[in-house]
């Protein structure tokens with residue numbers, strides 16, 4: 001799930017961009033755990049880097065960037081995610097993919113497990129148990145709902161992307177960001193900022209740093225965000241054509257939602273499915289947008305939530321068993337569609 005963040009309100013206490021050597025908001029966050037994290041990364045000789053289930057470019061970009069650095073330092077490294085069984089096609093040009101292993105090939109015991117862009121342990125799916133068998137665990141993330149489930153937690157809730165947190169970590173570590181690392185970090189930055197719409201002071205400085213290594217930012221963005229098969233268009237027609245607006249929901253702010261039934265999604269990739277929320281959320285009459293995605297023709301629904309400004313959908317998602325960011329979150333629900341929608345309306349009216 002691509003989970004962009006809305007910018008934080010500007011206050012006079014925020015440092016100016018020129019104060020940030022890193023070029024990212026992450027650089028302004030104090031975190032005493034950063035030094036401990038670097039010690040853990042330096043001393044581990046075997047490391048598993050875990051990305052979240054249904055991986056997006058932020059978790060994969062973060063995982064492969066960190067994995068590549070560790071591999072160059074001589075560590076044995078595996079990078080993995082629990083589901084689905086293969087990497088989304090849009091990410092098949094990312095450097096460092098040789099580090100990826102299938103979920104069932106992930107080492108049982110390593111010195112260190114690092115999780116990237118996972119707000120909670122359950123976002124690791126079946127690979128969550130690797131946290132228990134490792135000597136230590138390090139959580140690197142930017143979700144405000146992060147549950148701090150690692151031995152050491154580097155969680156910068158104001159960072160644009162987890163790759164921005166990784167960039168800051170590499171700077172503190174003294175690791176030079178070359179073109180391959182920049183490609184990976186840019187992949188997470190461009191997707192989690194919605195192509196630099198949800199930006200803040202420092203976001204473009206980090207982008208500039210990464211682009212200055214010679215990477216082709218336009219190509220990376222097009223490959224990750226703007227490439228769909230023709231079948232995407234009739235799916236959009238069917239799904240958007242049955243979208244529903246509930247003006248009274250969310251205490252009068254309005255809810256718009258669309259449903260992607262399994263039959264609508266046949267033959268389409270996660271890239272096409274995940275694109276729908278970005279169209280639905282533009283509806284001017286609704287503060288909150290939702291897309292309900294049926295799983296395997298059954299009664300389980302993965303729900304993506306977005307809000308414009310007022311509603312904290314992270315809290316709404318948490319109340320329904322999920323998590324995320326203030327303006328972008330998600331959860332999984334089981335039951336009849338009408339009941340799932342009713343439960344969402346209920347959670348929105350009490351938020």
Ligand SMILES: [Mn+2]
Pocket residue numbers: 003058059117142161162192
């Ligand atoms: Mn992210």
